[in-house]
Amino acid sequence: MAEAMGAGEIRRVGIVANPRVSDGYLDRIVAVLQKNGVEVAEVRNDDQADGEADMDLVFVLGGDGTMLRASRMYPGRVLLGVNLGKVGFMSGMLPEELETGVEKVLGHGLEVQEYRMLDVRVGGEASNLAANDAVLIKKRPHQLISVDVSIGGEELFAFRCDGFIAATPLGSTAYALSAGGPIISGDAGCYVLVPIAPHALVSRPLVLGLDQVACLELAGREALLSLDGAEPREIPAGGRVEIRLSQRSVRIGRTEDWSWWRAVRRTFL
Numbered sequence: 168m169a170e171a172m173g174a175g176e177i178r179r180v181g182i183v184a185n186p187r188v189s190d191g192y193l194d195r196i197v198a199v200l201q202k203n204g205v206e207v208a209e210v211r212n213d214d215q216a217d218g219e220a221d222m223d224l225v226f227v228l229g230g231d232g233t234m235l236r237a238s239r240m241y242p243g244r245v246l247l248g249v250n251l252g253k254v255g256f257m258s259g260m261l262p263e264e265l266e267t268g269v270e271k272v273l274g275h276g277l278e279v280q281e282y283r284m285l286d287v288r289v290g291g292e293a294s295n296l297a298a299n300d301a302v303l304i305k306k307r308p309h310q311l312i313s314v315d316v317s318i319g320g321e322e323l324f325a326f327r328c329d330g331f332i333a334a335t336p337l338g339s340t341a342y343a344l345s346a347g348g349p350i351i352s353g354d355a356g357c358y359v360l361v362p363i364a365p366h367a368l369v370s371r372p373l374v375l376g377l378d379q380v381a382c383l384e385l386a387g388r389e390a391l392l393s394l395d396g397a398e399p400r401e402i403p404a405g406g407r408v409e410i411r412l413s414q415r416s417v418r419i420g421r422t423e424d425w426s427w428w429r430a431v432r433r434t435f436l
Contacts, residue, residue: 172224172245172420174276181222181244182210183237185229188251192228192262196249199269213237224420226269231257231299231341235395238298238417245279247272247420256340256434259421268422277420282337282353286413287394289402297394298417299338303383303408304330304363306391306401311366313387319379329364330390331383333410337417340431348372350435353427358412380411 180200184193193210200207208220213229213236224245227237230252237246248258249265259277260268285297305312311327334343335358336351344350348361349372356377362370375381384407391399392408402408 169281170279172276172279174272174274176276177205177223177273179206179208179220179222181208181220181225181241183213183225183227183229183233183240184210185213185233185251188230189228192249192251192265195265196226196228196269199266200273203270203273205273211240213240227258230255232396234258234419235298239395239397242296242415243418245418245420247277254341254434256430257337257419259419259425271422272420275423277422278425280353280419280421281416282419283335283356283358284413284415284417285333285335285338285358285394286411286415287333287392288409289392289400290407294413295394296413296415297338298335299341299395300332300334300343301408301410302330302332302342302363302393302399303402304391304393304399306389310388312385312390315384315386316360317382317384318373318375320382323373325386326362326370327366328362330362332359332361332363333381334359334361335412340434343372344435349374350431356412358410360410377412380409383408383410 208222213233227248234248234257249260250258286294287301288294315325316323332343336353336355339351343361346361346363348359361372389403392402393399
């Protein structure tokens with residue numbers, strides 16, 4: 168789903184910067200914002216706690232990992248990335264067009280794309296959100312884990328494997344792609360379940376619909392669960408992880424000439 172953000176709506180912004188790569192760019196973006204009369208409400212490193220200030224837009228200086236951390240810091244806020252990383256699929260602006268790109272956004276507005284997130288629940292716990300993916304993976308490098316997979320309450324199959332990736336359409340361009348999953352159009356109401364190195368002659372990713380719930384149950388050893396590449400938590404043997412699409416979305420700003428498939432071609436082909 169897309170909506171327009173007009174130029175007059177951008178009056179107060181925040182900035183999240185990856186300190187390892189944003190040196191020099193931070194001063195440049197602050198200068199162009201102040202030159203155009205836009206208030207910079209707060210500037211945070213990508214390893215800081217949740218942001219609190221009220222703002223219309225958050226500029227993100229870094230790569231896709233920084234974008235994901237910003238989505239956790241500012242849930243529901245519009246994020247506009249300046250790609251200072253290696254892939255930058257989530258970003259809407261290149262570093263060499265920083266000043267001109269920011270002035271274009273301030274003068275003409277931008278398009279806001281909403282991408283559904285994953286709702287991930289462990290046992291009877293409250294839900295956790297992931298914009299890109301949830302990865303259930305073995306704890307020890309030399310040992311496989313056994314995972315029983317059910318969809319909508321129906322047992323489907325059991326695999327011995329390194330793990331499973333559940334990915335949103337946005338996350339289908341990340342780890343899931345490396346594991347052999349498909350690229351799913353960003354506006355598709357579905358998610359994908361991809362096995363990692365299954366010990367089987369035949370295995371395929373599963374594309375699951377809007378209301379379908381996938382359950383991954385550890386039949387043997389414990390494993391680790393990581394959401395959007397964050398610090399993993401241990402899931403004990405016998406533990407269950409339930410995954411579905413959330414009603415909540417991550418909101419990403421795009422310039423008027425951005426398109427999903429053009430970004431796919433630029434990034435991967």
